Amino acid sequence: MALVTGAGSGIGRAIAHRLGAGGARVICTDIDLDGAQSIAGEIEEAGGSALAFRMDISCETSVRDTVAGALAETGHLNAVAANAGIMVEGDLLSLSLDDWNRAMAVNATGAFLTARATLPYLIESGGGSLVFTASTVALSGMKGVAAYSASKGAVAALTRQIAADYASRGIRVNAVAPGAVRTPLSESQFRARADTDAEVEALLTAVIQRYPISRWGMPEDIAALVAFLLGRDSGWITGQIIPVDGGLLETR
Template sequence: MGRLDGKVAIVTGAGQGIGRASALALAAEGARVVVSDIADAAGEAVVAEIGRAGGDAIYHCADVGLSGDVQALVEAAVAHYGRLDVYVNNAGIAVPGSAVDISEDDWTRVINVNLSGMWRGIKFAIPQMVKSGGGSIINMASVQALMGFEDWAGYAAAKGGVLALTQQVAVEYGARGIRVNAIAPGTIMTPMNEKIFEEADDPEELASTWNSWHALGRFGQPNEVAQLVVFLASDESSFITGTIIKVDGGLSIKGC
């Protein structure tokens, strides 16, 4: 028996990184998973990986920046599996730039995907979760919502909004059986960060610097975040809502 037997979960941005690890971990615990991404090949590969492990998953392409796509994603999940219990709001983009230097187009784009995209997931998931008797929404925020990093104004603003939205929706829909929580990862070795290392002049020096930022002396791996996703999706967290949980190896508590 898995911890999530009988539950149906949607994971956005599930083709790689934390989203992929979360989809695999949810399926391993018995959830039926709708893998969503805008990269079809990556998303379908995750579905195949879940299938090889004996799990049940389907792929649905959806851009969280478009309301019609998110609505269709939720409808596809319910049409295929008959219910919706877990929605992992993971899809996001990294757009650098200070408050002065970021262009208005980039600002609008990062807010639309990283904040409004999560609102869209919430908007369309909640009515279906209410029909299913309740559910768990898990929003992927960032420690950048809690502390400053140079040249990430739009990203930080979006992730800060995610924290406020998480608490607001938890209050509004708790009585309907909907739990809403946020995860704030620190430095996780995702493809997004792997690209930074590939482009660095001295990857070893950069790795040493990043490691030194953390109380644990290293950055994290996607599966270390995915394990918290499973917990928040499960009935083990039945009295937890409106929380922001850091998974950052002590990044946010360590001084220089």
């Protein structure tokens, strides 16, 4: 049994598809219930098994009650992809406190709440794997994303800490750190900065010129690594923050 947060779109959707295709029964959660139901339906149509639930990862009650309710129906849990998150742009002097708090509430506190709600079930199942979605900005600075960078840095630190605390209980904890991934969210951010489709494409092209593998990452690129880290073949890997970034961090 696997649980995926932010399963309604982008990377989370690709993770849910990948796990479902691999034979896992997938609990698809998202703050957008329609999105969660859509991906659950796609998994079922492809011959897999999935359930959909609305969950706001920034709300303690929502996370606790949704996880408990889902697992009351499904039983044991052995894999969690804590993927849900938001982008908040702005450098330190342009950010409001509300911007900062929103990034921390969803990305950092959301990761904490998801882990705290699911760990008891992973332990009860005899062990399992938890994978967070961090970001390359957790490992290296980038202009104009102070709150996002700090919140994803917290996810990276939390990954290592939980891995240290719970390895003896059979729990492995890792994080993927994506570079630029082409999702509806990333495209919407570029569309907000441009007036025409041609300007959007120019901005998108400018981003990947920095990448040795000169293309945008796709959600499926991230999902493949998440599925590996959640599975048995990665049984001696824990506490790692693994970039999936077309070579950006190691070559720039």
